[in-house]
Structure formats: structure tokens, C-alpha cells
Amino acid sequence: MNDRVLYDYWRSSASYRVRIALAIKGLDYTAKPVDLRSGAQSGVGFTMLNPQGLVPLLIDGDVAINQSLAIIEWLEETHPEPSLLPGDATARARIRAAALTIVADVHPINNLRVLKYLKSELGQEQEAIDTWGRHWIELGLSALEEIAEGSPGPFLFGAQVTLADVCLVPQMYNARRLQADVARFPKLGNIDKRLNGLKAFQQARPERQPGADQ
Template sequence: MIHPQTPLVLHGYFRSSASYRVRIALNLKGLDYDPVEVSLIAGEQRSDAFLEQNAQGFVPMLVAGDDVIIQSMAIIDWIDRSYPEPRLIPDDPMPRAVALAQANVIACDIHPLNNLRVLKYLTKDLGLNEQTKDRWYQHWIIEGFEALEAMAGEGRYLGGDAPGIADCCLVPQMYNARRFDVPLDAYPRLVAIDAACMEVDAFQRAHPDAAKPA
């Protein structure tokens, strides 16, 4: 377990889905951290200073004392191992597999196809118009949500009776779906779980509107 006084600094972008899910995880753990805004629009993630710490040039990046952790799912796993309560990833093999499978529908199958660098490539390099780009974005959310709706259990959260790693991933993706006008009527379980999560202070404080720089 990491010493509770270890300073945590989260480098992220307020609207980044991956940064959003890490903010949720930190809040669910009740951890204090210093946020550092990295503007993806201004390209600050490609600055020399940032690349010295994070060769991939992505957000989020968590600095814990002298340690640097990148990739949101690795960061959440590190948080969960370092600060075990409340658990975000179950220890038992089968519940753990279920939680990670749910989370990875979003983190591995939806989000990578729809992140900002891919959308920029579609429009600037491949010449797609905004309408076609939006169709691309909506398609991959719909495909993933169809699977995730079927994978959702009967609990209040994807994580069961308490939010877990899958909920940390779901809520930012629901936010994105609404931004891009994805119809959500076909996903009543996901809508209900998202609503339950947004009643929790940890999710409210992680929302982009709360994290946006003044």
C-alpha cells in the first residue's frame, strides 16, 4: 500500500474520457490530488516537457511521488492496488473477469476508435466531413452499448451494489454519447446505471463541467 501522504498529481484534459474515468476512481477512493490541465486542443500533450515524462504523449498521466503511471486502465489498477478500499476491481477471478470485460468494451473497443486524434485524422487527413465523422462516432458507441446493455447485471451499478471500474468507464462514455446525440432509448439498463452513478458525489465532482478550468 502506498503511504497516504504520497502526493498525487493528475495530468489530464477536462473533456478527455480517459482522464474523466481516472478522476472518478480517485474520487471513489477519497484521494486528494492536484489536477494539471493539459490542453489537447492546444497540443500541450506533445510538448517536450510532457513527453519527457510520458513518451506516448497521451493523457491521463498520474504522478505519485517519484513514480509516473500512464494509460487510464493501468492508472485505475494502480490506484486500486495502492489504496485497496473500496475495491474497484474484484479479487475473485470470475467477478474480476466480468468487471474487466465490461470496462474493456468501452476502454478497448469504443473509446480508441472515437478519441480526438482519430477524429482529427478522419477529417484532416482522410477528408471526411463533419456529418460522416459523427456517423462514425455514433456507430461505434451503438455497437458497444448493444453488447454492454446485454452484459449489465441486475445491480444498481455495473459493478453490482457498489460502483467499480466498469462504472468509471461507463459514465464518461454516456457523457460522450449525449454530446454526439446518440439515441439511448435502447439501453435502459445503461441509462439507469448512469443515473445512479450521477447521484454519487464522486461522479459529480469528476464531471467535465466541474473539472473544466475557470
């Protein structure tokens, strides 16, 4: 039995990032779905493992790590090839900055628990909530489009898939799901299409995960 276990939710973009990274690194794992819609992440069983009550959570032997970027950076340090943070210190900082544009600036305010709060506690209509989501997604993608325009291609930072690409694909998936105007970002669209043609990205697709809506 594989002692590497990933607690995730099929449509969680944070979990999606980790699945991509694991696939790129060629690391097998056992998936344990946590249904966010039913509130399973708040159950005693899961919060004993991760007091924050969020996915993803990676357990590898006696190591347990939460937060998607922390997991991916740990994978990078423990399984360095192929590298998701190539180049010198400056190049790696730029890759991290692009990834954080999504992970720190866009994703948190479009997280399911935030959107639920807007509706249940603040009484916002679904149309307003969707407008909120699209605004912040499109703002973040605008910055990344500029990076893409300066890339020699075929990916965000050249010929090698990086942490930034791992974060981009799940965010583009979310953008389309919320009907954001992704046509405004043709360079990102092309990069996303190339990335989704790679085996590791295909394996990590939400619809291919246990518990996914059919």
C-alpha cells in the same frame, strides 16, 4: 503541497475515468490541465513526462503512470478500499471485460486524435465523422446493455460500484455529446443516472474541472 499530480483534459473520457477512481478512493491530487485542442500534449514539456503524448498521466511521488486502466489498477493495488474489482477471479474478469468493451473497443477509435485524422488527413466531412463515432459507441453500448439487463442492480455488476461503472459514465457522457441514440439503452441510462448521483462521480464531472468551457 500534494505530491500526487494528475495531468488531464477536462473532456477526456480517459481522464474522467481516473478522476472518478481517485474520488472513490478518497485520494486528493493536484490537477494540471493539458489542453488537447491547442496541442499542448505534443509539447516538449509534456512529452518528456509521457513520451506517448496522451492524457491522463498520474504522478505520485516518484511514480509516473500513463494509460487510464493501468492507473486505476495501480490505485486498486495500492489503495484497495473501497474495491473497484470485488469478488472472485471470475467476477473480476467479467468486470474487466465490460470495462475493456469501452476502453479497448469503443474509446480508441473515437479518440480526438483519431477523429482529427479522419478530418485533416482523410478529408472526411464532419457529418461522416459524427456518424462513425455514433456507430461504434452504440455498438459497444449494445453489449453493455445486455450485461445491465442481467444485473441485480443498482449498478452494472450489482450493489457495488466497479471498474466497469467507472468506465461507463464517461462513455455515456461522450455518447450524449455525439448525439448517439442512448434511448436505445434504458438499463444503462438508469445505471448512469444512479452513478451520477454519487458524490465521487459528481466531483469528476467534466464541467467541474479546471480549464472546462463555461
